[in-house]
Amino acid sequence: MGSRLRITGCVQGVGFRPFVYRLATELGLSGVVGNIGAGVDIRLAADAAGVARFCQRLRADCPAHARIESIAAEPFSFASVPHGFSVTDSQAEGQGARFPPDLAVCPRCLAELADPDNRRHGYPFINCTDCGPRYSIVNTLPWDRANTAMADFPLCAACRQEYTDPTNRRFHAEPVACAECGPRIWLQDAEGRVQEGPTAALLVQCRSWLKQDRVLALKGIGGFQLACDAGSATAIASLRRRKHRPAKPFAVMMQDLAQAEIYFELNNAELELLASPAAPILLLPKARLRLPVQGVVPEALAPGMACIGVMLAGSPLHWLLLNEVGGPLVMTSGNTAGEPICIDNHHALSALAPLADGFLLHDRPILHRCDDSVQAWLAGRPRMIRRARGDVPAPIVLPAGLDGAVLALGADLKNSLCLTGGGQAVLSAHIGDLANPACLDTLAQQVDSLPALLDLAPRAIAVDMHPDYVSSRLGARLAKARGLPLIRVQHHHAHLVSCLVENGQPPDEPVLGIVLDGLGVGDDGSLWGGEFLLADYSGYRRLARLRPFPLLGGDQANRQPWRNLLAQLAQSLPSGSAQVTALVAVQPALSCLTGARAQALLKMAGHFPQTSSTGRLFDAVAALLGVAPSELSFEGEAAMTLEALAEGAQANGCYPFGLSRQGELWQLDPAPLWPVMIEALLAGQDKAVLAANFHLSLVRGLCALVRQLRRQQGVSFTTVALSGGVMQNRLILEPLSEALDAMGLTVLTQSQAPSNDGGIALGQAAIALAKRTTDV
Incomplete structure (x- = not known):
């Protein structure tokens, strides 16, 4: 027995x-x-x-x-x-398997990699049961070599001996390999010439290219990356031109913690996160760069930004390359603008040819595309900005009672999807902006591949309420084709519930949600973005909002911050205001606020959609202070430059926000702050101080509105949940959390899923489960 x-x-x-x-x-x-x-x-x-x-x-x-x-x-x-x-042999039995993410190379493998007497010395694919590729190379479960990208690499006698030795740490390490039996690397230059040979010689050639300010495309763990010398402004500028990426920050890769500490002052928590098995990109404040800075060019890496993204070499190939180069490298996604990262050699050689001068290739297939995860340390905890390599497909536990299989398709920006089953939720790796057809194709592929890998069959499809989202249209087609219920979820309710899920909030306990972001369609058909919702998982009541204003020019207002400034000033100042005239006189870049085009836009204001977007309010302030370009080159650029400006200053005052009632809704009105800010600007006050004052003023305005809602009859809450992309701003999240805590409220924030649209699918799935607990 x-x-x-x-x-x-x-x-x-x-x-x-x-x-x-x-x-x-x-x-x-x-x-x-x-x-x-x-x-x-x-x-x-x-x-x-x-x-x-x-x-x-x-x-x-x-x-x-x-x-x-x-x-x-x-x-x-x-x-x-x-x-x-x-x-014994594995069996394909049961459903809902859990599977680890790709794991950064461990210290013991690194020691062997650097040991001239070890048989894997300098082998770029060294791994063991504690590290190496997992999700990126698995084809199906159970986890056996035959079910991975290593199936076509038979073990040599030495590796088989380790694989079958119970005392060896490579006992049943499925990706185990060595130079005799495993994957290999080679180079190809821009003219198509192939160079093969010993790893050391190939890496010397890579160093030569990089030191000549060239761009190297290399095949990483979850996809291709583009690398250049982080200490060369010329190389970085060349990469920016080729990628059509004038301002969006580049991450920099360091060989190890010792190298990272040469450049940055790091605390123990940051050191631990950088060196974790996930090996994420960690956003580190420029203010903590050690001076004088040599080997990196901070303003070229992240122009106008408060932080630089830093990661450690997460694979043995990266470690060997950094060791050979002897200094940090820019390491960014191997893709053309807006496209998913390349994972296939043939496709990369074609797609990245205009971007790269040389290719570092290998023959281990990448089966699942997975960009680098990005995290930031905010309000005492690591916060997920982009969930991908090292974190996917690790599950997020759902609160009790949320059982069943739902597939949620997320939003159109920062898209990711979510699959639930067995009381857990799995977010896919970051996919990107679905306006790009290749990203939409990737989503369509993941809709099939993720359920197949986890052996879960969705019984409902959840999508955003926005009727024109391509993700919503795809979800509707899937639901119809498969005979499944389609559940449409309001954008900001999904943001809020994603926060509740990872905090284990019970599904039927209402909380106050403060959701601040760019745009999302509300249930009244208008565009929301500064919302106070009293909600649980299955429903919500909108209590308050940021005062709506017109999106002058429609979608153009999402790309041109001056349009939002014009809309705000029109609601705050009388027509022909002397303040605006004086402002344009000292800041000629704002001449767009006057003249025939501005007047034409204002006359048509009633024909444009109204929005309560907090993101567009940030755009307007950034335009006023002259830190927003006339045309944004990436989403969130204006708000990020405004935050960076404010980081360098100490607030010395607070600008007024109004509180008013519009029907059943309270409104937080920024109109009173504009004449005060403009007067301070005209008086020559430091723009950085003005930016800091704005952030502080918004926090105080939000808190004033919370106090008002607590006094409202029929409204009761003891917990406040914070979500939306604005909650990734340190100058909002940290003081707002502290102030709400001081008011005796329990404050919930996010760390496992992004508070931006990258985490919205988690909320969609949980809402769908809550609405269908009896039959999903």
Whole structure:
């Protein structure tokens, strides 16, 4: 007599079977262990006491990257009692498997990589059960070599010996390889000439290219990247021209923590996050650069921004390249503007030819596209800005009662999708802007590939309420074709619920949500963006908003900040205001506020959509202070430059916001602040101080509105949830959280899912589940 244990959770691809083998052997137990579709299957020849002792140790000592969700035990009889313990063949059995993200190269593999006496010295694909590619190379589960991109690389005798040795850390490490049997690298130049040979010689050639201010395209873990010398303004400018990326920040890759600390003052939390297995891009304040700065050009990397994105070499190939170059490298997505990152050699050689002078290629296929994750340390916690490599497909646990399989398609900007099942939610890797057909194609592919990988069949489709979102139209077609219910979800309600989910908020307990972002269609058909919602998962009541103003020129106002300034001033100042005339006189770039075109726009204001967008308010202030370009080159640019301007100053005053009632809604009205700000600007006050004062004034205005709502009859809340892209602004999130906490309110914020549109699919899925708990 014995027991069969079915282990669910993240227990494949993390060295769990070798751990089980060693634990059972240590305890003197006989039996077998193998992967199944939904987890790991263990069969023990042991009495009840032996099984209990084994299970206790299983939970207490499991590998660092593993996570046990459940252990289901049942009696089991062996046909014949096994001698000793063994790892058996995997079986495709069960649904809803959990699977780890790609893991950055571990310290032990790095030590071997740098050891001249080790047989994997300088081998760019070294890995073990603690590190290496996982999600990017898996084809299907269970996690076995035959089900990965390594299937076409048979093990050599030496690697097979390690793979089958229970005492070796590469015991059943599925991607294990060496120079004799594994993937290889080679180079190709702009003229198509191929260079093969020893890894060291190829990396010397890469260094030569990079030191000549050339751009190198290299095949990374989840896709191609473009690299250049981070210390060369010439090389960075060349990369910007080629990518048509005049201002959007570039990230920089450092070899290791020691190199990162040469350039930045880092605290322990930042050091730990940079060196974590996820190896994200971490946004670090320029103010903490060590001076004098040599080896990086801060303003070329992130012009006008407060932070620079920094990451460590996450793969052995990156580490070897950085080691050879001897200094930091710009490392940005290997794609043309707006397209998904390239993952295939042939496609990269074609698509990236206008961008790169040389290619560093390899023959290990990338099966799942995965850009670099981006995080920022805000309000005492790491905050997800872009969820991708190192974090996908790690699940987010759903609150009790939200069971069932739903596929949510997210928003059209910063798109990602979400799949739920077994009380958990999996967000896909960042896909991008669906206005680009290639990004829409990627979403359409993921709609099929993610459910197939996790072996979950969605029983409902959730989309944004916006009728013209391409994601919403795709979802409607899918629902019709598959005979599934289609659930349309309001944009800001989804933002709010994504915050509630990761904080474990019960589905039926209402909270006040403050959701500040760019634009989203409301249930009244107008464009929302500065919202106070009293809500739970299944519904909401709109209590207050930012005072609406017209989007002069429609969508053009999302790209040209001066239009939003014109709209704001028209609501605040009388026509022909002397203040505006004086403003244009000292700031000629704002001449667009006067003249025939401005008058024509104002006359047509009633024909343009109204919006309560907080993002467009930031655009207007940035235009006033002269830090917004006439035409934005990327989403959020004006708000980010305004935040960067304010970071360098200490607020010395507060500008007034109005509070008024419009029917059932309270309104936060920025009209009173404009004449005060303009007067201060005309008086020659420091623009950085004005920017800091604006951020402080908005926070105080938001808090005043919260206090007003607490006094309102029929409105009751003790918890406030903060979401939307504006909550990634440190000068809003941190003081607002502190002020609300001081008011005795529980404050919920986001860290696992982005508060921007990249996390909205999580909220959509949870809302759909809450609305369909009886039949999804």
